[in-house]
Structure formats: C-alpha cells, structure tokens
Amino acid sequence: MPPIIADAEEHFRQLTPPADPLLKELEAEAAREGIPIVGPVVGRLLEILAAGAERLLELGTATGYATLHLARGGRGRVTTVERDASLAARARENLAQAGLAERVEVVCAEALAWLAGQEGPFDFVFFDIEKDDYAAALAACRRLVPPGGLLVADNTAFPDAMPFQRALHGDPGWRAVSLLAFLPGHRPEKDGLTLARRR
Numbered sequence: 001m002p003p004i005i006a007d008a009e010e011h012f013r014q015l016t017p018p019a020d021p022l023l024k025e026l027e028a029e030a031a032r033e034g035i036p037i038v039g040p041v042v043g044r045l046l047e048i049l050a051a052g053a054e055r056l057l058e059l060g061t062a063t064g065y066a067t068l069h070l071a072r073g074g075r076g077r078v079t080t081v082e083r084d085a086s087l088a089a090r091a092r093e094n095l096a097q098a099g100l101a102e103r104v105e106v107v108c109a110e111a112l113a114w115l116a117g118q119e120g121p122f123d124f125v126f127f128d129i130e131k132d133d134y135a136a137a138l139a140a141c142r143r144l145v146p147p148g149g150l151l152v153a154d155n156t157a158f159p160d161a162m163p164f165q166r167a168l169h170g171d172p173g174w175r176a177v178s179l180l181a182f183l184p185g186h187r188p189e190k191d192g193l194t195l196a197r198r199r
C-alpha cells in the first residue's frame with residue numbers, strides 16, 4: 001500500500017467544514033474563554049449522524065455549539081442538559097438567535113440525576129460531560145435508547161473515559177466502535193470518538 005499523503009494533517013485541516021457567522025462567533029468565543037466545544041469537524045459529523053433522528057439528547061451543552069449542529073441535522077426535538085446556569089442561559093440565547101428555540105429545550109441540571117427521571121425514548125444521544133460520568137450515563141441509556149438508536153461519545157481517549165469504554169465494548173446490547181482521530185478545531189485536536197448502535 002502506498003504511504004498516505006505528505007502532511008496529511010495540513011491537508012485535512014484545509015478540508016475543515018466552513019462555518020456560518022454564528023458558529024464562527026461561538027468558535028471565537030470558545031477559544032477566548034477556553035470553553036471546550038466540539039469544533040467544526042465533529043460538529044459536521046454530528047449533523048450528518050443525526051439525520052433523521054426524532055428525539056435527540058445531548059449531555060453537556062456549554063454555549064450550544066454542538067446543539068446547533070444536532071438541531072440542524074436531526075428532524076425532531078433536541079433536549080440538551082447543562083449544569084452551569086449561566087452557560088445554559090447563553091445556549092438558550094444562541095439557539096434562539098439561530099431560529100431553533102422551538103425545537104430545542106435546554107435543561108439546567110446535573111445530567112445523571114436528570115437521566116434517572118427520564119423515560120425516553122431517545123434515538124440519538126451525544127455524551128459530552130465529565131468523562132467519569134460516562135459509565136453511569138451509559139447505564140441509563142440502556143433503558144432510554146431503543147434498538148437502532150445511536151450513541152456518540154466525545155473525548156473517549158481520556159483516561160477518565162476508560163470505565164465507559166470497557167462497559168460499552170463489553171456489553172452485547174451495543175455494537176460499538178472507538179476511533180482515535182485528528183479533529184481540526186477540536187480541543188484537543190487528537191482525541192477519541194466512540195459510536196455505538198443499540199441492538
């Protein structure tokens with residue numbers, strides 16, 4: 001097999017999806033304030049993966065950057081959960097500015113406690129909270145995500161995500177794959193992403 005192209009990272013950086021003015025503003029704000037948003041590549045990936053989803057759930061909203069992509073990609077309602085009240089308020093404003101306020105509910109809550117009171121179903125779930133909460137959130141999703149539902153988890157190359165990785169990959173109720181990826185504009189740019197389809 002021939003070697004991959006020289007300077008592949010630079011080449012892929014050039015292929016970063018373009019952003020509209022609101023997304024650009026949120027990217028600049030996140031860089032200034034050190035808010036770890038998914039960035040344009042994972043944003044576009046979420047948009048593509050969410051296509052057709054009817055009930056979407058995001059754990060970890062921050063300013064609503066990834067939420068915006070989920071709402072644009074999905075067909076139905078998005079619920080997003082953020083424990084920081086000032087970030088939740090900013091996300092509501094940003095989503096309203098994007099014309100998505102009707103389709104997105106920003107819940108200000110501790111994700112694990114909130115999940116315990118939910119009935120679902122959610123056919124698309126995105127994890128982007130503290131990584132050591134992922135394993136408990138996964139246990140809740142066994143009940144909330146029906147067969148065929150998709151789970152996407154960010155930052156799964158972090159050591160705190162290892163209990164989640166072990167639980168997910170050892171559970172026959174999910175068909176999972178974990179990737180170590182180069183993700184321009186993501187923080188960090190080399191990180192793990194995990195996708196799993198509910199069986």
Ligand SMILES: C[S@@+](CC[C@H](N)C(=O)[O-])C[C@H]1O[C@@H](n2cnc3c(N)ncnc32)[C@H](O)[C@@H]1O
Pocket residue numbers: 036037038039059060061062063064065066067081082083084087109110111112128129130133
């Ligand atoms: C990485 S940021 C989310 C970024 C966002 N998904 C995006 O890409 O635009 C993680 C957010 O999750 C929130 N968070 C972390 N642990 C949480 C928990 N257990 N419950 C609710 N929110 C949590 C943090 O306050 C933070 O705003």
